[in-house]
Amino acid sequence: MGDRMQEIITEYFKMLTAINSPSGEEGALATKLAPILRDRGFSLREDSLGNIIASKGEGEPLLLCAHLDTVESTEGLATKYEGDYIKSDGSTILGADDKAGIAIILATLDTLDCQAPQELLFSVQEERGMVGSKALRSEDLRAKWGLVLDAAEPVGAVINQAPGEADLEILIRGQGAHAAANPQDGIDAIRLAAGFIHQLPPHSISEGSSFNIGVIQGGMATNTICPRVRLLGEIRSFEDAKRREIAKELESMLQSTLEGSGGSYDFHCWESYPSYLVDVDHGLIKLLERTSVPLEIEVDVHSRFAGSDANILNNLGLAVVNLGVGVQGNHSSDERVSISAMVKMATWLKAILGDWCHGRP
Numbered sequence: 001m002g003d004r005m006q007e008i009i010t011e012y013f014k015m016l017t018a019i020n021s022p023s024g025e026e027g028a029l030a031t032k033l034a035p036i037l038r039d040r041g042f043s044l045r046e047d048s049l050g051n052i053i054a055s056k057g058e059g060e061p062l063l064l065c066a067h068l069d070t071v072e073s074t075e076g077l078a079t080k081y082e083g084d085y086i087k088s089d090g091s092t093i094l095g096a097d098d099k100a101g102i103a104i105i106l107a108t109l110d111t112l113d114c115q116a117p118q119e120l121l122f123s124v125q126e127e128r129g130m131v132g133s134k135a136l137r138s139e140d141l142r143a144k145w146g147l148v149l150d151a152a153e154p155v156g157a158v159i160n161q162a163p164g165e166a167d168l169e170i171l172i173r174g175q176g177a178h179a180a181a182n183p184q185d186g187i188d189a190i191r192l193a194a195g196f197i198h199q200l201p202p203h204s205i206s207e208g209s210s211f212n213i214g215v216i217q218g219g220m221a222t223n224t225i226c227p228r229v230r231l232l233g234e235i236r237s238f239e240d241a242k243r244r245e246i247a248k249e250l251e252s253m254l255q256s257t258l259e260g261s262g263g264s265y266d267f268h269c270w271e272s273y274p275s276y277l278v279d280v281d282h283g284l285i286k287l288l289e290r291t292s293v294p295l296e297i298e299v300d301v302h303s304r305f306a307g308s309d310a311n312i313l314n315n316l317g318l319a320v321v322n323l324g325v326g327v328q329g330n331h332s333s334d335e336r337v338s339i340s341a342m343v344k345m346a347t348w349l350k351a352i353l354g355d356w357c358h359g360r361p
């Protein structure tokens with residue numbers, strides 16, 4: 001079984017990674033997948049963004065989800081095999097995030113002994129902040145429980161909790177003037193921004209929360225006092241109320257920095273996606289634990305400080321966890337994936353769907 005599964009998975013992985021699918025350009029990959037799914041008895045819907053929802057069978061399905069996009073282009077990808085690992089030649093990312101997840105799902109479907117009701121979601125633009133899954137409504141999905149195959153962690157990792165994120169845009173306005181002829185007429189927005197940045201608390205602002213200012217834009221010429229600086233950032237926290245609290249703190253810090261300077265500001269903070277938590281006693285976790293035992297997979301239920309489609313799906317009312325698929329170094333040219341890990345995950349997924357043949361536990 002292991003050898004056959006390995007053959008099927010590596011074939012799928014090769015096929016998937018041969019198609020370039022950066023965020024927003026998933027069309028060719030979706031076109032490749034559609035007939036494969038139809039041949040396996042799925043009925044397909046593709047929404048206006050390009051998300052594919054496929055379903056098969058009567059009764060409550062278990063949702064399996066992976067994203068079609070890669071964080072950047074893999075144009076010209078040359079894959080290399082190194083022992084148990086597949087990697088790129090270093091000139092592009094491999095795109096195993098999340099083509100490993102798709103390959104695992106396809107290989108599992110090909111080797112099932114019993115056909116449980118299934119629902120598949122292949123989302124688009126996940127790497128742009130789950131743009132694809134955010135467009136879904138709860139009535140788009142029949143499943144109540146689901147598995148996202150998208151964690152760059154070893155197989156057995158079950159991400160049952162992740163923080164939500166809020167985005168920040170801060171505009172600091174001063175007054176432009178000639179830097180040499182009449183500097184006294186200027187209010188330097190760069191210096192105002194520096195005063196604010198200098199006071200910022202640490203990135204790990206408190207237990208379970210983080211924030212970052214990651215972009216600074218401003219200035220036009222060395223002989224001009226900068227009239228405007230734009231800062232972009234993010235706040236993450238397991239607690240949704242905590243993000244608003246941190247935003248308030250940052251705004252009052254900015255306000256006091258600018259006091260008496262003649263400068264002004266706009267402070268925008270908006271929710272990007274909510275946090276989620278699937279309780280360790282939830283039936284979904286129990287299902288994963290039960291089916292892992294005969295395969296000697298060690299289940300490690302934990303939180304991870306990164307968003308995924310699981311955040312969005314939980315917010316739609318499903319119970320969804322994100323599973324490790326054996327990818328390492330994702331979002332870098334050192335990205336690689338373990339073949340044996342993908343085989344292990346597909347074998348486990350097959351056992352999970354086998355259990356689901358008796359209905360939701």
Ligand SMILES: [Zn+2]
Pocket residue numbers: 067097098126150
């Ligand atoms: Zn991913």
